[in-house]
Amino acid sequence: MTLRFVLNGAKTELDAHPMARLLDVLREECALTGSKEGCGEGECGACTVLVNGEPVCSCIIPVAHVEGAAVLTIEGLGGDHPLQHHFMNEVGAQCGICTPGMIMAAMALGPAPTLEDVKTALAGNLCRCTGYAAIYRAVMKWRGLEAPPSMVAE
Amino acid sequence: MSAVGNSVARKDGIGKATGAARYADDITFPGMLHGRTIRSTIPCGRIRSVRLDFDTTGFTVVDHRDVPARNAVDLIAQDQPFLVEQEIRHMAEPILLLAHENRERLYAVPVEVEYDEGEPLFDPEKSQQVFKTIDIVKGDTSSALADAELVVEGTYRTGHQEHVYIEPNGVIAVPEDGGIAIYGSVQCPFYVIKALRCLLGDAHPNVRVIQTETGGGFGGKEEYPSMIAGHAVMLALKSGRPVKIIYDRAEDMVATTKRHPAIVRHRTGVTRAGRIVAMDVDVLMDGGAYVTLSPTVLSRGCIHAAGPYRCDNVHIHGRTVFTNTPPNGAFRGFGAPQTEFAVEVHIDRIAEALGMDAVELRRRNALRPGDTTATGQTLRDDCSALMVLEEAVRRTDFDRKREEYKGSNRSVGLSLFYHGAGFTGAGERNLKSKARLELTAGGVRIAVGSTEIGQGTRTMHAQIVTDALGIPYEDVEVAQPDTSRVADSGPTVASRTCMVVGKILEECAHEMRDRLGGLSPAEYHSRHGPLTVERMYEPPDWIEWDDALYRGDAYATYGWGCDVAEVELDPDTFEVRPIRLTAVQEFGRPIHPALARGQIEGGTAQGLGYALLERVVMHNGAMANGQLTNYTIPTTLDTPEIDVVMMENPYPGGPFGAKGLGELPMDGPAPAVVNALRQLGFDVREIPATPELLSAGSRLG
Amino acid sequence: MRTAISELDLRSASSLTEALAILRDEARTPIAGATDVYVALNFGTLKPKRFLDIWALDELRSISLSGDTLVIGSLTTYTSLIQSPIVGERLPMLVEASRLVGGVQIQNRGTIGGNVANASPAGDALPVLAAADAVIVVRSDAGERRVPITQFYTGYRATVMTPDELIVAVEIAPVEGKQWFRKVGTRAAQAISKVVVAGVRAPMPRIAFGSIAPTVVRVPETERALGDGATIDDAEGVLAREIAPIDDIRSTAEYRRRVSMNLLRRFWAETG
Structure with a gap:
């Protein structure tokens, strides 16, 4: 599916399987490797990103769920927060x-x-x-x- | 202002906090394939057949027949194959490797392995195959026991512990001009080199290992990465392309090493006045299916088994044995947390048997300068057992609390412990570690193989060089460990990176200072060009060690600690909540106080997990709870306030008086917690002390 | 090894009507917060291949009163339950249970409907719903039915739902009596429960346990004993005969039995 969302403040459009894990899309399609995979079950929180301001584990979220949402990753804080x-x-x-x-x-x-x-x-x-x-x-x-x-x- | 002794800005920069730091899985190479490991699903038997029921076009397939030279991971013995040829010795043992550019396709294809199953052995007490036996003998223990006014016996058990570095293992092998480069999450790049030389033989001489940013190690990335690197290299050689192998959490937990489970038996003779006159200790460690590092883990465990106590008659007998389980390996503390747990719980039981205060018993028997240890080592002025004990008792108001809490659901417990820094005995002499300092256009570069795995290697080394050379901290850079470019400073283990490698760097810096002849690095560089100083470690000349008899100076120095755990019990659920842990530790001198504090806080939290939460459930020789949901390490809400007290007693042989620190904090929490549980009426002789254990266990009268 | 995502198929519904029509015509597993589905996916144990995404159905997110009955839409997250003044006032034990589900990240995604549908014996909210005599409202294209939670589960991870049905709400009539909740997990946070108890201290008390049977259970004989004025000692004995917990990788049957009895006693003492 074609996905539109705001990633770290920038409008983003990309093609992805709707059930792709948000974490994989961020790391592999968007080259944002700051979010890490520690467990693959929402247990360790190393993949935490904010979706519409709320922390979620991106390893257990279908990317379809960020359609139209604002996603903030560690890279979105810049390098001087x-x-x-x-x-x-x-x-x-x-x-x-x-x-x-x-x-x-x-x-x-x-x-x-x-x-x-x-x-x-x-x-x-x-x-x-x-x-x-x-x-x-x-x-x-x-x-x-x-x-x-x-x-x-x- | 000097750099040493101050919490200067870390050399890591801000990359770890911005997401810019690159860990193994963050790195890709053009044309890269992904690797997968097919593993045994039985604990014991022989392979009858391996079937690939799919079209293998586009796949790289590697089995033992593809091993270029020797199918053995080169550690102490060469008994563990990179890939099983026929005989399966444990669950999740690597049999076959696959690589493909598409991970989904790679994961989806079926590989059928048929076996002739054998009868597995899981109980170390029944094992006849002994990897290593150690006897430490001092005085005449049997006579002393026979003459003792009181003999107290006990058996203590510790379970597996999983490292749970938050970054699972990962390695990338990349063919390059005339050789191959390995990028990976590793603690010991030169161990990987050694293992690959054995695997590859002379045919592929140009192998280099580059450590990527490493998301935790704790010993867990000491030996196993050599296995993964071998796998990635074989796939890369066969395919001619870069190959990345990243374990997911489940694979990491089921396949890689854990802390050795141990059974420790004590028979201790004491006088009625509370003097320890004889200690007979039997240590059994479950090595798992291959030798790997078990002999050295057993060695450190045995040397620490009598605890920080003076006693003229000691016999410590240790053995580590085979079982059909994945090999156990290095884990922060390296055998000592097991044996120090046993002796410290035993000491409280002796005090109870004598009707004596446990602190007083420790006070009377704690090692002092001039005393000899079990191996006959005469301790020097840097022995601080009494100092940490008295400070912990004073700071926590231990005696008053112990009285005050009687009859309530709260209690306090204490442990006294020590940890030898650096390799054992002649280890450092044999290792011949080197460090290198290179002049740059504006300063110097540290070029050592010691890895930054979170503990602060880069920063602490740079501080030492800064002060020893007398240049600004900012002018010292630290090279990323790349075995083709840095000196082999030995493995990043055994609490040796500061004390040993830091010492060589200090000497390098002194030599460089002399050679600069008063010029600044920049001035010298512009006038004379590059300058490199390399030196080898010289252990203190007084160290004498007899490896056959296990007698002599086991370690150049020791760190000392006393932990006080304050816990609260829920009497209905048997849940134990640590309220506060006071960690009083002496490790020479902190080079970077904030980093040192972080080592103590983090090690203490791991020790609390070991004490209360972390239970590896083994079913049919494999970890059955290999998920972070079911193998539970402490969260924020499980970790109490940790009150850290850093005491100083400089060690003349260390840089700026520093000793080793990394492992010491791991030794104390478990016995302190269990000794607190004893005050609540639980006779616990095993960890983890889970609610299930407490609810089923024997209550004291 | 992770399930191949390319083999999965997801349809998204933008209204409940559409969702029910899809479920009528196609066999699909509904997903909402996906916290359970994706754990299975990551461990390669995910069996269904075709899914229906209902996360966007805001009409299932309300918390309201219908007359005197509290109606919680099935997509209400734990975070919303924690923050809801009505839930806090009427069903504080549900707020307590919600706080102990995973970390904040999971509370932001996990839903009450998902907890009910997933049918795990360890579902943290389920004992609360059972003790509160909650009614699960399920709807299909053909109509709606209300199933008391005590009749909702038919066995381990099995429910009375048919494949075309969706949980749309959980209804809870006013709970008379003091509410009590205790979760005993594998650690202080981010824990799977080993024993969970929810209780309501009414003339006829209502007590439910999680993690000690294939499904969440009420303990009617124990309730009756206490309601009939038995001593807590006797009631403990009744409970011991009434439950049959098992050993697993997280705990032991013996521990679960012992702790269940102790917590029954504590419930009784603290609500008396």
Whole structure:
């Protein structure tokens, strides 16, 4: 089918099987390889993108479902988004494979999240490197909030 | 401001946060094919026939007959074939390879394998085939046990653990002028080279391995990528085209290595006053179907099996054996998490038997400088067991909490542990690791084979060179590991990348500083052109090790840790929620405090998963819960606050006093949690301590 | 190995009428949020090849009151359930259950109709619906019928639905009595349940369990015992005889039985 949607702010038209996985279309047709496949079952969140502002796992979505929608991938944040810098500065990214999905899930947080809000928002994103603490630090700093004292790097 | 000791900007740049970093599956080459591995569906038997019931036009098909030289993955032994010839020794063993340009077509075609099934062996205790036996003997353990005022015995079991790097394994083999290039998610590029030389023989000399950005390793990409690389290379040679093999999660989990399950038996003699006088330890590790790295995993496990305690009479007997299961392999900690779990739970049971406080028992017996370990190594001033113990007890108000929580559903537990840094014994001397520093037009380039797998290799190496050479951090670049361009600095394992490779780089930098003769790199380069400095690692000259007797200086130094786990039990569901984990760890000196903290937080979270959640269910010799839905690693909501305390006790032989760190945090969480469960009345001697285990297990009186 | 997508066929419906006409004429498996279908696809275990996409049918997304009855359109996502004031007020245990389904990404896509249709014994919302005596509204081109959820499942992953039918809504009459919910999963988030309990503390209590039988189950004998004034100790005994959980890769029969009994007791204590 011919598919029309807004990808990272740009009108996009492409041909794809309607049941193709959104992740494959993004990575292979659109050359946006920032979204990663970690599990293929919506469990790890490494493929998270925003569809109409909502985080979803692109590995378990038929591309037909983004017809007419706005899709935002990690590449759509550009290379200079404050959250991206906080992730690197706080070592919220170690190996980095979960990072794009983690950042996209965090993008959906409200302006003044509590630590519990952050944990809940990121509960669908697995990270095996960090134990998550540095990720909380990155997100809280991005929102201008203080991380709990014991988490602040000395 | 010096670079070392400060959390400077990482050399990774921002690519990992923008999606620009390129992992194996993000890379394509013109004309590239995709590879698929046909695997055994029985755990034991012989292949009767392999049938390809489809039109193979457009397919590249490879089986064992296509092996150019030697059908063996070259590790400690050469017993594991790249492709099965006849005998199947475990589930999911590679039999045949297919490649095609269309992945859908590739996945859809049927391959029928017929077998004569054999009788599989799954129980390591029944295995007669021993891969390696180790005996560590100090003093006279049997006499000391016979004379002991009290003997406490116990058997402790640990299960498989799956690495769950979030990026599954992946490799691309690309034919190039006069040779072949392998791009891949690998921890040890030179291990791959070694394996491919054995596979290919002299016919294909020009092989190079380029590490792509790697989405986690934890030991899981130490040895298995050699297998995948061999497969990709054979398909690429036969087709003449680039071939990419990317495992999906299910294949990765069912086929690749796990942490060795272990059964550890202790018999410990103590005086009534709480002095340990004899330790008899028996360690059994399930190696799986091939030798792979099991002897060295067993070695590290055995050396750490007596725990960080002084004892004059120790006998540690270890063996690792064959079973019809996929080979177990390297995983952060490398045998020590298993044996340190056992000894630390055992110590709490000894304290209980003596009616003594478990902290006090540890305090009396903890190793001090001047004490000797089980292998007879005399510890130097960089031994910090007491220091971390006292700090953890003080910081967590451990004694008060233990009293306060009595009778409630909360409790605290503690573990004391240590971890040897670098290769064991003469390992580093034999390895002869090298590092290279190259002058560039504006600074220097680090050219080593050590891989960045998330832990911060690039950054930490650059910091060391920056300060040792006295140039700006920005002027130090780090080459992507490409075996044709970098020095073989040894594998990225064993907590050696900072302490050992960092040390060689420090020496390279010192030599370069001398050769620059006061000029800046740019000035020197413009006047004299390129300059390269390469040096080899020299372990401390006092290290003595007898590999036959397992006696001597097992490691140049050790990191020390004390973890305190605070947990809460739901008495109706037996769910255990870690509330907080305090990790007090001494590892010389942190080169980059934020990265070091990340190692401790991440390793501790893995340790908590090992303790409570992560259970590999084996059915008929294969992982039956090989999905991230059913093999559960901790999520944000499962991971408690981790209070990290980094203590310093510099090691003179490390760069700027640094020791190894990567593995240490993995050793402590499981025994700390289980010791907390003991306070709640559960006599747990096995991990993972699942709710099912607790609900079925024996309650203490 | 992933199912070949080129072999799959998808038709999209833009109205319920069109969807029902397609289902009348062709054998197609409906997909909405696709969270279950695509897991099967990715693991190569997907059996159907022809699908009907109903994700665009906004008419099935409403949450409303019809008289006193709460009507939840089948395409209502867990996120919408969590955010809905009416659901929060009338069926708080459904909100609680929804919060524990997957992560946010799954909550944004998974639907209540999908949870019902997928017929998994571990479906998180199903015990809530069973304890609430929900009615599943199914429609075909020939008409509509209402099936109480307690009669909806005929066995493991089997329902009374015919291939031409679509779930259009779930109806819940006012629930009298205190609601209670507890999911015991394999971990704190993103977990498949090992035992789920939903209970309503009414003169005749209503208690439903998930993950302990081939389908979601009510425990009528236990309910009757409690309704007749049995002690909780006796009711636990009745429950133990009434359920027959099994071992699987996630848990054990023994654990499930023990925890079911403990949670019955806790439900009773906390709602008393």
